[in-house]
Amino acid sequence: MRRLRSALGFVCLLAAALTSIAQKLPWQSSDSSNPNSSQQVRYLYPQQVTLQAGKSQTVDLHFRIENGLHINSHTPLQKSLIRTQLMVAEPQGVNISAVDFPPGSDYAFPADPTQKLSVYSGEFVLKMHITPQSGDHLVQASLRYQACDMHTCFPPRNAPMAVDVIAH
């Protein structure tokens, strides 16, 4: 009986060990299982910030654009182009007074150098001006963007993001 119990314990330990090898932790989820895998822009960080309650502060929101692509800046040079915008759902107890966008870089398609564009590429940072009340708040937002590569443009998309704001 004792032998059986020992063998059972061994099997359980082995199973636990093998499971820990096979299991991917939440931040290691592969693109195929990620519902956002069709996104060309991803929110990087922070996932959580600790701020002073009742005081206006700035939180830097880091985004990354897929290699080889660019998106229009917040101030594109042509009226018909879709600007990058952040739509924030302001939760109770949080005031977001403004979001600052960085200036875009100059870009022109090789086939038409006369068409000037203002774009973001690689990583870019938005500055969110936030005044939280004391407590734990989840700030959710959506980045609306429209991406292109050197020859092709993709339909506009919304990249979701969320920051857990802890205010003392």
Add this chain to the structure above:
Amino acid sequence: MRRNVIVLTAMVVALALMIAAGIMNYLERRSQRSALKGPQMTLVPDDGTAAAGAGSPAMADETADDANTTPLNGKPAPNFTLEDLNGKKVSLASFKGRPLVVDFWATWCAPCKVEIPWFEKLHDQYAGQGLEILGVSADDLDKDDPAKMFTEKRDIADFATKMHMNYPILIDAEAVEDLYKLDAFPTTFFIDRTGKIVASTVGLTPRDVIEADIKKAIGAGASS
């Protein structure tokens, strides 16, 4: 005594496996972190000359690639009926018997703006051989908000006027995006007189390739 050894061995093996799992996880996270710090996109300098010189060969290479076409080549063009800017319904089937180019574009698509003047000129050039061109706008339409939709249609019309588009403009490409497997713009289909897709291109395509595809559409099915 022997039982204790077995249990101890089992625990050591399990512990070793757990440590190995931890190391594997650490290595994977480290490789993911270094991938994030990888090279960023290099922008083409906005000085005109350098940009044109650097980009053109790459475009020619890529357009020769199968990735810049669609799986609909050689198949009958799926029929659709869409509205033009005046609200008139236009059916693809009504063009049967004529070579046709269907260009899916959008006002927000900068590469589309490069191709549109080429289509205007080619439309005039091959009109004598019966060529028709349809431009289908992929701009979003707020169908639930008539006032907003009116503004959106007006913006498309203004854009078409500004670009001197001399061929019919249809709206609401979204209604046919599954049929035509649209996920990027510009996407263009070249359809012969029998209604078969003889060529298609995705992305900005050199003018001479577009013209060759038009000739293909005009030539194919001419005797039938």
